[in-house]
Amino acid sequence: MEYDYIIRNIVLVFHYFFLVFTVLIVGSYVILAVFSSRETIEYLKKNSFVNYKDLLTSDVAPSISIIAPAYNESLNIVENVRSLLSTHYVNYDVIIVNDGSKDDSLEKLIKAYDLERIEYLINQRVPTQPLRAGVFKSKNPAFEKLIVVDKENGGKADALNCGINISESRYLACIDVDCLLLEDSLQRMVKPFLEYTDRKVIASGGVIRIANSCKIEDGKLLEVNYPDKWLERCQILEYLRSFLLGRMAWARLNGLLVISGAFGLFDREIAIKVGGYDTKTVGEDMEIIVRMRRYMEEEKLPYKVAYIPDPLCWTEAPDNRKIFISQRNRWTRGTIEVLKIHKKIRWNPNYGVLGMLSYPYWMIFERYGPIVEVLGMIYFIFLIIYQPLSWSFILGLFLLVYLFSLLFSFVAIFTEEFTYHQYKRKGIGFKLILTVFLEPFILHPLVLYAAMRGNYDYYFNKKKKWGVMVRKGLSKS
Amino acid sequence: MQFTLFEAVIWSLVIVLAIIIVILIFYLKILRRNIRVKEKNNIKYREKIEKLLIEYIYAEEEGELLSKKQKTIIKQFKKGLVSKRKRIIITETFLQLDQQVAGHMIEQMNSLYKKIGLLNYAIKKLRSKQWHIVAIGIKDLRHFKVKRVRNSISKLINHHREEVRREAHLYFIELFGFEGLNFLDNLKVPLSEWDQILLLGEVENFEYDETLDLKKWLESNNDYVVLFVLNIVKLFNRLETKDTLIDLLQHKNAEIRIKTIDIITHFEILEAKEFIIQRFSEISDKEKVAFFKYLEKVAKNEDAMFLIEHVNSNNFEIKHRALKILKRVDVNLYNKLEKNSEDAEYNRIIDYLDVSYGV
Numbered sequence: 001m002e003y004d005y006i007i008r009n010i011v012l013v014f015h016y017f018f019l020v021f022t023v024l025i026v027g028s029y030v031i032l033a034v035f036s037s038r039e040t041i042e043y044l045k046k047n048s049f050v051n052y053k054d055l056l057t058s059d060v061a062p063s064i065s066i067i068a069p070a071y072n073e074s075l076n077i078v079e080n081v082r083s084l085l086s087t088h089y090v091n092y093d094v095i096i097v098n099d100g101s102k103d104d105s106l107e108k109l110i111k112a113y114d115l116e117r118i119e120y121l122i123n124q125r126v127p128t129q130p131l132r133a134g135v136f137k138s139k140n141p142a143f144e145k146l147i148v149v150d151k152e153n154g155g156k157a158d159a160l161n162c163g164i165n166i167s168e169s170r171y172l173a174c175i176d177v178d179c180l181l182l183e184d185s186l187q188r189m190v191k192p193f194l195e196y197t198d199r200k201v202i203a204s205g206g207v208i209r210i211a212n213s214c215k216i217e218d219g220k221l222l223e224v225n226y227p228d229k230w231l232e233r234c235q236i237l238e239y240l241r242s243f244l245l246g247r248m249a250w251a252r253l254n255g256l257l258v259i260s261g262a263f264g265l266f267d268r269e270i271a272i273k274v275g276g277y278d279t280k281t282v283g284e285d286m287e288i289i290v291r292m293r294r295y296m297e298e299e300k301l302p303y304k305v306a307y308i309p310d311p312l313c314w315t316e317a318p319d320n321r322k323i324f325i326s327q328r329n330r331w332t333r334g335t336i337e338v339l340k341i342h343k344k345i346r347w348n349p350n351y352g353v354l355g356m357l358s359y360p361y362w363m364i365f366e367r368y369g370p371i372v373e374v375l376g377m378i379y380f381i382f383l384i385i386y387q388p389l390s391w392s393f394i395l396g397l398f399l400l401v402y403l404f405s406l407l408f409s410f411v412a413i414f415t416e417e418f419t420y421h422q423y424k425r426k427g428i429g430f431k432l433i434l435t436v437f438l439e440p441f442i443l444h445p446l447v448l449y450a451a452m453r454g455n456y457d458y459y460f461n462k463k464k465k466w467g468v469m470v471r472k473g474l475s476k477s
Numbered sequence: 478m479q480f481t482l483f484e485a486v487i488w489s490l491v492i493v494l495a496i497i498i499v500i501l502i503f504y505l506k507i508l509r510r511n512i513r514v515k516e517k518n519n520i521k522y523r524e525k526i527e528k529l530l531i532e533y534i535y536a537e538e539e540g541e542l543l544s545k546k547q548k549t550i551i552k553q554f555k556k557g558l559v560s561k562r563k564r565i566i567i568t569e570t571f572l573q574l575d576q577q578v579a580g581h582m583i584e585q586m587n588s589l590y591k592k593i594g595l596l597n598y599a600i601k602k603l604r605s606k607q608w609h610i611v612a613i614g615i616k617d618l619r620h621f622k623v624k625r626v627r628n629s630i631s632k633l634i635n636h637h638r639e640e641v642r643r644e645a646h647l648y649f650i651e652l653f654g655f656e657g658l659n660f661l662d663n664l665k666v667p668l669s670e671w672d673q674i675l676l677l678g679e680v681e682n683f684e685y686d687e688t689l690d691l692k693k694w695l696e697s698n699n700d701y702v703v704l705f706v707l708n709i710v711k712l713f714n715r716l717e718t719k720d721t722l723i724d725l726l727q728h729k730n731a732e733i734r735i736k737t738i739d740i741i742t743h744f745e746i747l748e749a750k751e752f753i754i755q756r757f758s759e760i761s762d763k764e765k766v767a768f769f770k771y772l773e774k775v776a777k778n779e780d781a782m783f784l785i786e787h788v789n790s791n792n793f794e795i796k797h798r799a800l801k802i803l804k805r806v807d808v809n810l811y812n813k814l815e816k817n818s819e820d821a822e823y824n825r826i827i828d829y830l831d832v833s834y835g836v
Contacts, residue, residue, distance in 0.1 A: 045609040046609070048613075049640075051675075055674060058674045058677065059677075059712075060674055060677060062670070119829060119832075121826065121829040123793045123794065193670075194670035195639070195670075195671045196669065197667035197668075197669050390481075390484065392484055393484050393487065396491055399495075400490055400491050400494070403491060403494035406498055407494060407497065407498060410498065410501045413505065414501075414505070417505070424512075424513070424516075426513070429506055432505075433505065
């Protein structure tokens with residue numbers, strides 16, 4: 001009797017826990033959707049009549065260094081660098097950090113860009129691995145903006161730190177070398193830094209779009225296509241949801257906690273003050289933002305992390321399950337590490353939105369969300385087996401959750417259609433709808449699995465670091 | 478089959494969501510089709526407008542105020558203005574073409590702009606309650622050089638939205654040249670760096686005006702005005718502001734002080750050197766670095782002792798510049814320096830200057 005009573009109460013506790021969690025997560029999605037739409041409308045109004053060309057010829061345009069770490073990128077390095085060099089901005093340089101590549105990346109760059117080794121006095125503001133072959137510049141004036149640094153391998157964060165030391169610019173655009181930037185991306189990304197007078201913009205992040213199957217020539221995006229593989233299609237939908245809804249809303253709240261490592265612009269002075277990228281975490285892109293924000297909060301300086309929803313940066317997404325799971329596994333471990341490093345700010349009112357909203361959200365919904373979801377499934381199976389649940393209830397609940405997820409995806413697609421309408425071709429609409437319906441069955445289980453594996457690896461497989469991302473190269477798409 | 482209350486709620490929500498999703502699917506289909514059709518129609522209409530505009534420009538007949546063809550074209554334009562979509566396309570096409578033609582053609586286009594009534598629409602926009610419509614209105618009026626709305630726009634120079642006031646400032650500078658800069662007298666709000674870049678872009682197009690008094694703005698209470706005008710001083714090499722620049726080295730705003738050192742470096746004003754050296758210990762690191770950049774241009778042998786004092790600075794940049802300048806102004810003294818210190822940075826700089834840096 002007493003045993004039954006205990007079991008019933010435990011079940012009840014679980015019952016209410018999952019109910020509250022579900023209400024919170026659904027509520028947060030609705031609120032984020034509202035904030036995101038308001039921010040999107042404001043952004044479009046603000047920028048509908050802006051002429052970015054003025055910045056192209058200005059003597060007072062601030063300097064920007066594009067820092068792109070490269071590790072064994074020999075296959076596409078020459079084309080990728082060419083794409084970076086074709087950026088339309090008046091005052092910038094491109095720093096390629098060859099992070100101890102074992103392939104012939106450096107040799108290819110030397111040959112393609114007529115590079116020669118130069119003496120370069122580096123102000124070692126952030127500690128990094130030592131140089132290997134040194135610093136190179138082109139003999140050809142056409143490539144005067146290019147600096148190539150060859151150093152011992154130290155990982156992505158270490159390579160970015162090396163770039164930070166080399167740079168003398170006011171802002172740092174840290175990007176993945178294989179990313180394709182649109183020509184006016186720097187102008188758009190730097191605008192928030194120059195616009196605010198009442199607070200300092202410490203970083204701005206851009207939307208990352210998936211370039212798989214897009215037509216690209218000479219580092220230029222010619223045609224946006226919708227891929228054939230379901231994994232890629234589902235990631236497109238996922239990115240739309242994440243970048244056009246989630247991050248846009250957080251930008252509105254000035255609570256953005258992560259800027260994609262694929263493309264972000266940073267205030268160099270603040271980045272150096274906080275010590276550059278953390279080389280000990282695999283979530284270095286999130287970590288540096290949290291640390292910069294933390295620094296500003298502790299110094300009581302007004303600041304903002306800006307966000308640009310324009311489709312400026314296009315990248316190659318994993319096209320097979322193994323690489324996808326490895327990537328998401330790393331993201332999960334990165335999130336856990338960053339939240340752990342900065343646990344001081346959790347529920348700490350001294351850190352304002354960061355401590356009371358952003359951090360708790362990430363902790364509850366991003367960090368614990370997948371675990372709660374898996375537990376919820378186990379609990380549900382338990383109920384089906386041990387409790388007299390009606391099948392109409394089970395089916396109804398399943399459909400409710402499913403339809404809600406579809407609704408949120410539709411909101412993301414409508415945001416895309418009303419704003420940038422990148423997937424113009426006839427027939428893609430039907431494919432998008434199909435993706436919306438299938439994504440919860442194709443991508444979501446993989447995301448969940450990768451998150452659980454990430455948790456496992458974080459606690460029981462400490463040696464696991466980055467994993468390998470095999471690239472096919474955008475130009476070959 | 479009987480539902481519990483909980484089940485009934487769940488199934489009701491499922492039905493509602495399912496209906497919404499079905500509606501959204503159809504709406505998405507319609508929306509995508511509409512966007513495609515609209516884009517196609519817009520391209521077609523834009524081409525038509527471009528053609529009409531060019532025809533209008535070339536249909537001018539000598540002696541006549543308006544040729545028959547021009548009158549017909551005006552009618553066609555007026556017909557299009559009723560639709561908001563078409564009105565936007567007409568305005569955009571006007572703006573686009575306006576930048577591609579020159580001389581008499583610009584005048585013709587500006588007069589056509591007024592004749593078809595687009596001007597009234599632009600003026601009407603100034604009264605809108607939506608700030609971005611007001612900004613677009615000012616932009617249109619600026620592009621078509623409509624000077625008679627000057628008074629209305631002058632009320633917007635301190636508008637609470639930066640986008641509106643930015644357009645207002647650009648209106649004054651683009652249409653009234655240096656005289657337009659007078660809006661700075663009444664500016665009570667900040668001028669962001671973005672604003673300054675856009676304004677300087679316009680100022681660059683001005684003919685040099687010797688009578689322009691920049692001094693009053695360099696003494697403005699609005700720090701943003703001072704920063705902006707410092708850029709103009711540099712742009713037009715207004716060396717006569719030298720005394721004011723030296724005064725600005727004591728300004729309460731650090732950003733202004735740093736900018737002033739930058740201008741002084743540009744002009745290589747020697748009088749500033751002693752002034753800054755005297756208060757060197759009080760200034761910020763950023764000012765110190767700016768000052769050493771200045772010294773790179775103006776330092777002489779007599780500054781060697783000052784440089785020696787800073788070769789062991791904690792700031793890498795100051796240390797590097799101090800050593801580099803010292804090597805240039807007094808190589809004998811530089812050679813007497815310890816070449817091996819406990820400071821690794823110092824050693825690296827020395828090594829760089831001695832081995833690789835060819836002075």
